[in-house]
């Protein structure tokens with residue numbers, strides 16, 4: 001087999017195995033087989049650098065060391081959410097939404113609020129070309145090479161034109177514990193929490209460091225897409241069909257009573273999650289209703305973040 005054909009065959013296999021292992025949680029080959037193939041591809045790309053492509057699975061192990069991060073202006077601002085701290089806040093939000101829409105019932109999508117780092121991913125004709133932090137909402141930092149090391153971020157998707165998606169990069173609790181054990185053994189300062197560990201890992205100028213931090217991501221919004229959907233929940237399903245990892249705990253609730261029930265359930269269940277969450281995001285599901293409600297200066301009128309009470313720190 002010619003080198004070019006072998007490289008193509010290796011890339012196809014590794015992309016398939018990567019998706020099975022990291023996104024579907026259903027590996028069809030053992031890690032040893034994945035490692036054997038990725039080492040073979042690294043060797044061939046070193047011997048034939050002209051055959052290495054930006055979407056090669058070998059970028060997952062990192063390589064580029066930057067001098068600094070370049071600033072990136074977001075095409076559409078990455079807004080923050082208004083907060084709700086109790087049931088009264090949630091019911092006031094529901095009343096405002098119903099009043100503005102002139103409706104007596106409004107379906108909401110409830111999603112776990114991941115305690116990580118908000119990022120934006122841009123794809124041009126299906127190729128992952130730009131990854132950026134939220135920054136101040138208008139301008140973030142280009143962390144593309146670090147985000148390429150997150151195995152659940154597809155390097156290529158089946159979407160023409162420009163696609164920009166948003167999500168939360170995070171460090172699973174188990175990875176956080178292991179990382180801090182290693183840092184303590186090396187007399188390094190441990191990270192205070194998984195959120196800081198994820199942010200610190202994605203702000204590394206050497207992507208080989210980020211590649212070892214076992215980061216993950218949940219995508220939860222579309223900034224720009226080559227398709228239009230009528231409901232936010234339909235956009236999330238669209239992201240899944242493209243191969244993005246979304247959070248499967250989301251539920252469409254037909255009333256604020258059901259939203260409050262969802263929040264009560266997850267207030268207790270959150271301790272068993274393999275990642276940290278700091279609240280529940282509640283969004284009006286209908287896109288036309290979202291457009292009718294619009295935005296305040298800094299956040300959407302069609303969404304709110306219920307924040308869990310700060311946990312008692314037992315000293």
Ligand SMILES: NC(=O)c1cnc(N)c2cc(Br)sc12
Nearest residue numbers: 080111112113114168220281
């Ligand atoms: N599912 C979601 O919409 C979601 C999850 N986790 C988060 N940290 C955030 C932040 C914003 Br802003 S939205 C959102």
